[in-house]
Amino acid sequence: MPQTIPFTKGHGTGNDFVLIADPDGALDLSDDHVAILCDRHFGIGADGILRVVRSTALPEGAATPDAEWFMDYRNADGSAAEMCGNGIRVFLRYLLDTQLAALADGETILIGTRNGALPMTRSELGFEVDLGAFRVESSETLVRARGLPVQRPGLGVDVGNPHVVVALPTDLELDGLDLTVVPHLQPEPPDGANVEFVVPADPLVRGGVGSIRMRVFERGVGETLSCGTGVAAAALAVREWAGPAAPDRWSVDVPGGTLGVRVAPVGGIPHVLLSGPATLVYSGEVTLA
Structure with missing residues (x-):
């Protein structure tokens, strides 16, 4: 049955993403779903998908307990990737603009990824992430x-x-x-x-x-x-x-x-x-x- 979902389009230096809020982890995005959403002729058009999900909603073993929010990043062909340096900044911008999180100057926030929980801060260029x-x-x-x-x-x-x-x-x-x-x-x-x-x-x-x-x-x-x-x-x-x-x-x-x-x-x-x-x-x- 067709399902209508809200989305936001964002980019970091032209590397563009479709962000989908799924805080409870209820959305099942297949590889085909991701590919059509990212298609620049038949979909929204993007280099990848950023699913915004609470870490506690992930299956056991996938969660990042130190980080409230997990960035489920998928490439344009639907494949999962460990990390995305531009995507994680766009992900944080989305959390802040939608008031799902707050980050004052000088503070640090952890964002969960398949490469672990990564600390982020504000910087002169926008945001800085410690890739480890x-x-x-x-x-x-x-x-x-x-x-x-x-x-x-x-x-x-x-x-x-x-x-x-x-x-x-x-x-x-x-x-x-x-x-x-x-x-x-x-x-x-x-x-x-x-x-x-x-x-x-x-x-x-x-x-x-x-x-x-x-x-x-x-x-x-x-x-x-x-x-x-x-x-x-x-x-x-x-x-x-x-x-x-x-x-x-x-x-x-x-x-x-x-x-x-x-x-x-x-x-x-x-x-x-x-x-x-x-x-x-x-x-x-x-x-x-």
Whole structure:
């Protein structure tokens, strides 16, 4: 039987989402439901779905007890993902604007994800999320993409979800990529990976802040205007390549805007933090068959 549900459309630097409030966890969104809602011709159009659900309403083992609200993030093809750096800021904006939560300056709120409960604060760019500890892989992955004259080595970076970062020498090569075609990774990661292509600024560091430009192919979605965790992974990869003198603060330009990344110790362990804006665009109702 068709069901009509309210929704809100939002984005973080052009990475757009459909938000659906389901505080009691009563809504069963199939992969097909998600795919049609995200379809830009036959649905609302988005890079993914953010289901707003109370952690206590989740099945045993999936809940994040320290966080009242859980971000159930699904890619545009319906597949579940561990985290979304842009999505979590839009998720928090929705909680605040609908008065489901409150966050004063200087306070911290925990948001539940499949990568655990992540702390968020307000920042100069909008909101900042602590993505937690990260891992830079020791081995390289060869990457082929349409528009690249030769395959390039990519560095694996895990920030709660998997990424492969490829350095390119010029903006011309970055702009010439055709990311309507899925990049080929060798070896292919077991769960796939987002692929980031980056060009470092010249000079790389100004005023203690590193700068790079990036495009991204997101698994389960395609090219997006921005990818928050991809921005963090790209900054971490360039920081690794730059060596011990590399800065801990980064500015990353993506087609949808600019995001900030910083590395800071938390409990003696380096964490990566992502900051940027979040915007709610409009609300409406949609009928699910």
